[in-house]
Amino acid sequence: MILILAYDGLEYNYVGEFNLKGLMQKDFGKTDISEFSEPRTMVLWSSFLAGKNLEKRILKLKNIWKFKLKPKETFFKHFKKWKAIDVPGLTHKEEEHELERKLLKMYFEENLSIKEYDKIVFEHHKENKEEFFKSLEEDYEIIMAYFPLADLIGHLSFGLKSKMRLVYKELESIAKKVEADFKLIISDHGMKAVGRYGDHSNYGFWSTNKKLGTKNPKITDFATLILNFSK
Numbered sequence: 479m480i481l482i483l484a485y486d487g488l489e490y491n492y493v494g495e496f497n498l499k500g501l502m503q504k505d506f507g508k509t510d511i512s513e514f515s516e517p518r519t520m521v522l523w524s525s526f527l528a529g530k531n532l533e534k535r536i537l538k539l540k541n542i543w544k545f546k547l548k549p550k551e552t553f554f555k556h557f558k559k560w561k562a563i564d565v566p567g568l569t570h571k572e573e574e575h576e577l578e579r580k581l582l583k584m585y586f587e588e589n590l591s592i593k594e595y596d597k598i599v600f601e602h603h604k605e606n607k608e609e610f611f612k613s614l615e616e617d618y619e620i621i622m623a624y625f626p627l628a629d630l631i632g633h634l635s636f637g638l639k640s641k642m643r644l645v646y647k648e649l650e651s652i653a654k655k656v657e658a659d660f661k662l663i664i665s666d667h668g669m670k671a672v673g674r675y676g677d678h679s680n681y682g683f684w685s686t687n688k689k690l691g692t693k694n695p696k697i698t699d700f701a702t703l704i705l706n707f708s709k
């Protein structure tokens with residue numbers, strides 16, 4: 479079974495600083511996303527799925543969060559039984575993502591506390607986590623599970639290291655609980671601190687339970703790499 483843990487906004491530097499071996503696995507590094515004009519979540523995950531840069535196509539849309547690929551446009555087309563949980567650009571839960579963007583805005587308009595914001599973010603996380611562990615009981619060839627926790631908490635708290643350490647440890651604990659023939663942990667972009675807040679950084683994170691065989695992969699290289707590891 480192939481397992482892809484898609485951790486939005488997981489930052490390479492924090493994984494190292496917090497020394498989280500469960501996130502580093504056997505081989506890890508930064509992904510190259512320099513071909514994109516900005517590190518946009520929807521653009522990066524969609525391009526990861528398609529194995530090519532979809533920035534132009536997506537930015538034509540009025541609301542990029544409405545963008546959804548057909549499975550046959552993604553690497554899932556090579557598999558008979560696959561599952562993609564909340565994956566941006568394919569199966570993302572539109573209402574929940576929309577709510578989170580709205581809550582973020584509300585915080586900056588002083589209509590919401592960070593505590594209230596975090597509570598909803600963690601509820602979304604718990605839901606995806608349950609769905610993921612349930613999917614392991616079925617016989618999928620490939621599972622991709624998306625967790626926006628590090629990004630969503632990071633936007634309002636990335637500068638608070640002790641808080642972020644707990645978030646990263648939670649993501650590590652999910653990774654440690656599951657074994658797979660090929661396990662890929664990947665982020666779309668990382669984050670950098672802006673005071674207590676966080677903004678997207680210009681590279682992503684990857685790690686694998688086997689030697690990847692390449693040092694600085696582009697995020698669009700993984701569609702082919704995943705297929706190679708499935709053989």
Ligand SMILES: [Zn+2]
Pocket residue numbers: 486487518519520629666667
């Ligand atoms: Zn993101």
